[in-house]
Amino acid sequence: MNSFVGMPSFPEASSVAVGDAQLRHNLRKATHTIRAKRAAVVGEQPDWAALREAGAAIKDRTLRHLDVYLERLEAAVVAAGGTVHWAADAAEANRIVTDLVKATGETEVVKVKSMATQEIDLNAALADAGIRAYETDLAELIVQLGDDWPSHILVPAIHRNRAEIREIFLEHMADWGRPAPPDLKDDPRALAEAARLHLRERFLSARVGISGANFAVAETGTLVVLESEGNGRMCLTLPETLISVVGIEKLVPTWQDLEVFMQLLPRSSTGERMNPYTSMWTGATEGQTFHLVLLDNGRTSVLADEVGRQALRCIRCSACLNVCPVYERAGGHAYGSVYPGPIGAILTPQLRGMAGPLEESLPYASTLCGACYEVCPVAINIPEVLLDLRAKAVTHGHVGQRLAMGAARRVLDSPRWLAVAQRSAGRFRRWTPKRLPGPLSAWSDTRDVPVPPKESFRQWWAASR
Amino acid sequence: MRAREEILRRVRAASPFQSGEGDEGASVPRAYRRRAVMPRGDVIALFGERAAGRRAAVRHVAADELALAMAAMLWARDAKRVAVPAGLPRGWFAGLDGVRRLRDDPPLDHATLAETDGVVTGCALAIAETGTLVLDGGRAQGRRALTLIPRHHLCVVHADQIVHTVPEAVRRLDPYRPLNWISGPPSGGTLEILVVED
Ligand code: SF4
Numbered sequence: 001m002n003s004f005v006g007m008p009s010f011p012e013a014s015s016v017a018v019g020d021a022q023l024r025h026n027l028r029k030a031t032h033t034i035r036a037k038r039a040a041v042v043g044e045q046p047d048w049a050a051l052r053e054a055g056a057a058i059k060d061r062t063l064r065h066l067d068v069y070l071e072r073l074e075a076a077v078v079a080a081g082g083t084v085h086w087a088a089d090a091a092e093a094n095r096i097v098t099d100l101v102k103a104t105g106e107t108e109v110v111k112v113k114s115m116a117t118q119e120i121d122l123n124a125a126l127a128d129a130g131i132r133a134y135e136t137d138l139a140e141l142i143v144q145l146g147d148d149w150p151s152h153i154l155v156p157a158i159h160r161n162r163a164e165i166r167e168i169f170l171e172h173m174a175d176w177g178r179p180a181p182p183d184l185k186d187d188p189r190a191l192a193e194a195a196r197l198h199l200r201e202r203f204l205s206a207r208v209g210i211s212g213a214n215f216a217v218a219e220t221g222t223l224v225v226l227e228s229e230g231n232g233r234m235c236l237t238l239p240e241t242l243i244s245v246v247g248i249e250k251l252v253p254t255w256q257d258l259e260v261f262m263q264l265l266p267r268s269s270t271g272e273r274m275n276p277y278t279s280m281w282t283g284a285t286e287g288q289t290f291h292l293v294l295l296d297n298g299r300t301s302v303l304a305d306e307v308g309r310q311a312l313r314c315i316r317c318s319a320c321l322n323v324c325p326v327y328e329r330a331g332g333h334a335y336g337s338v339y340p341g342p343i344g345a346i347l348t349p350q351l352r353g354m355a356g357p358l359e360e361s362l363p364y365a366s367t368l369c370g371a372c373y374e375v376c377p378v379a380i381n382i383p384e385v386l387l388d389l390r391a392k393a394v395t396h397g398h399v400g401q402r403l404a405m406g407a408a409r410r411v412l413d414s415p416r417w418l419a420v421a422q423r424s425a426g427r428f429r430r431w432t433p434k435r436l437p438g439p440l441s442a443w444s445d446t447r448d449v450p451v452p453p454k455e456s457f458r459q460w461w462a463a464s465r
Numbered sequence: 466m467r468a469r470e471e472i473l474r475r476v477r478a479a480s481p482f483q484s485g486e487g488d489e490g491a492s493v494p495r496a497y498r499r500r501a502v503m504p505r506g507d508v509i510a511l512f513g514e515r516a517a518g519r520r521a522a523v524r525h526v527a528a529d530e531l532a533l534a535m536a537a538m539l540w541a542r543d544a545k546r547v548a549v550p551a552g553l554p555r556g557w558f559a560g561l562d563g564v565r566r567l568r569d570d571p572p573l574d575h576a577t578l579a580e581t582d583g584v585v586t587g588c589a590l591a592i593a594e595t596g597t598l599v600l601d602g603g604r605a606q607g608r609r610a611l612t613l614i615p616r617h618h619l620c621v622v623h624a625d626q627i628v629h630t631v632p633e634a635v636r637r638l639d640p641y642r643p644l645n646w647i648s649g650p651p652s653g654g655t656l657e658i659l660v661v662e663d
Contacts, residue, residue, distance in 0.1 A: 046498070047496070047497040047498050050494070050495075050496035050497040051497045053494055053496070054493055054494055054495055054496070054497060057492075057493040057494055058493050061493060063480075064480060065480070066476045066480065067473050067476045067477050067480070070472070070473065070476065071473070080641070085468075086468040086469040086472055087468055088468040088471050088472055092468055192653075193653065196652060196653050200579075204575050204576070204579065204614075217640065220640040220641065222640045229652055230613075230651055230652045231652070233609070233613055233645065234613055234614075237609045237610055237613055237643075238575065238610060238613070238614075248472065248476075255635070255640045256635065256636070257493075258635050259499070259631055259632035259634075259635040259636070260495075260497070262631050262635065262646075263497075263631050266595075272648075273515070273594065273595040273596070273648075274592070274595035274596070274597045274631075274646070274648040275648065276519075276647070276648050276649040277645070277646065277647060277648070277649075278644075278645070278646035279643075279644070279645060279646075280640070280643070280644040280646075281643045281644070282640055282641050282642075282643075285643045286602075286608050286609065286643060294472070296468075296472045296475070300472065300475035300476055300478075300479050301475075301479075303475075303476065303479040303480065304475075304478070304479035309479075
């Protein structure tokens with residue numbers, strides 16, 4: 001997760017975001033819409049409490065005997081014709097995937113939206129090796145074409161409006177494949193169709209697919225990917241070689257356990273009784289070559305923490321983001337990692353350690369209202385972990401000057417980070433110093449003031465489906 | 466292999482339990498619904514309702530009406546060429562004139578599939594509560610690409626393939642087959658479902 005070092009600490013980044021009308025508007029709309037849908041489909045489920053209890057217990061069982069289940073999963077995948085690789089950290093995972101792609105002789109891969117591959121910044125590693133990674137999820141596509149960072153687990157481009165999306169399509173689609181039609185309008189239908197045609201061309205010709213997984217069943221070796229758009233299943237199915245990068249906490253012990261998570265996840269996540277498409281496959285399927293890369297990258301240190309290890313139960317549903325008053329105002333970028341919102345506030349400092357001001361400040365990115373705990377389908381007591389982390393942050397001491405200097409130095413090392421930092425700093429300058437003063441104010445303002453959107457991304461997205 | 470041993474070592478060091486203790490000691494409370502309590506007729510009706518709620522066009526037909534309903538649905542969409550898996554029951558197309566069937570045997574290439582006017586298949590089972598179809602590559606279904614690439618999908622569901630809840634579906638499914646759970650039409654396309662009540 002090195003990619004995000006150099007991001008401003010949470011108080012700075014969030015106060016700049018609070019000044020961004022666009023982002024605040026989109027977030028409010030999106031989080032409230034999903035919240036209402038979730039409440040309805042959870043409310044109608046007569047046995048929700050029992051499912052939640054089972055979900056938490058299954059994940060705890062997995063974590064208690066993770067070594068047993070990892071070995072079982074490996075054996076099952078191998079028995080089904082797949083190959084299993086182990087990666088202790090991001091660099092190792094990137095090296096394994098890069099070598100696997102190189103061995104196929106291909107220089108292009110298609111990707112299914114995956115937080116694990118974002119966490120390790122796989123696309124950049126592939127690019128360094130001359131391999132182009134095409135994102136195939138609509139929102140990820142927008143993020144990729146806009147050379148941007150995702151800001152929500154499920155709606156990564158929530159900070160963009162559709163006029164911006166049209167601009168991005170017109171300007172950048174041609175660089176990546178099929179260009180956008182020159183007369184592209186900014187209505188949701190036209191944008192969705194342009195994206196569909198652009199993406200379709202990508203996955204019909206792709207020979208290597210890269211994915212993550214929502215679940216990996218130790219007993220059978222089955223991997224499970226849930227999605228909303230249907231492009232993921234193309235990437236999982238059509239290429240000759242499939243490489244899946246999966247965090248070691250994604251395991252569930254038995255096939256039967258899926259009966260719990262196939263109810264908990266869609267209802268908590270998008271507020272649907274079932275998500276539109278789910279793929280399940282075991283080993284090498286229908287003549288494909290299949291590689292599973294098991295990723296640690298800090299997870300075993302989380303596991304070692306008695307209080308904090310419950311964060312590994314997380315199934316990335318994003319329900320906690322959508323109810324969080326702090327997230328609603330701050331936006332995903334403020335959390336400085338691929339894991340935003342309440343779960344990010346407890347996961348990031350644990351995965352990376354209290355490595356700097358961002359990590360130390362994240363446990364304070366909460367009012368401890370407890371809404372996240374209440375909605376969490378696997379009953380992660382986020383406030384409890386936050387308090388525990390705060391206690392740990394205090395023992396590390398506080399950092400003032402180091403923030404500006406350290407962050408600046410690291411950011412300046414990479415032009416891409418500089419761009420991100422400048423944007424943040426730009427917003428930061430307009431922030432009225434009501435709360436916390438920050439050291440980034442000296443940075444130059446290169447970002448235009450956004451016009452409040454007529455329609456948020458989430459609205460057009462909902463309308464375009 | 467170094468990473469493998471290192472990760473397993475760290476996992477064992479992190480866990481308060483002794484490695485090799487196994488999973489038997491950790492019991493999972495399963496107080497949630499695992500069996501249908503609804504009468505069959507209601508389960509079938511619920512499936513139709515929920516699938517329609519997912520923007521699928523659903524028609525309930527008797528077994529002897531299937532061929533005619535199938536033809537009517539394909540004609541209504543002006544389909545000229547449809548992809549079909551090998552082993553589709555002949556009777557399904559008994560009423561069909563003027564629609565060419567492209568059998569996926571030998572496998573059709575991606576470009577051909579992309580240009581068809583749709584695909585006709587059966588399914589492994591359907592879940593009433595969520596309006597979901599599950600395909601497993603078994604009888605009357607074919608390989609996964611066959612139903613992924615065409616923009617229109619017409620799926621035949623026999624009433625006895627419909628279960629009420631997700632746990633019943635998971636129990637019936639075979640994890641060693643490639644499974645596609647579908648709740649709603651393919652992107653930019655349509656999903657039509659014929660529920661055959663015999
Ligand atoms: S912490 Fe809980 S609510 Fe938040 S994303 Fe993870 S599973 Fe969902």
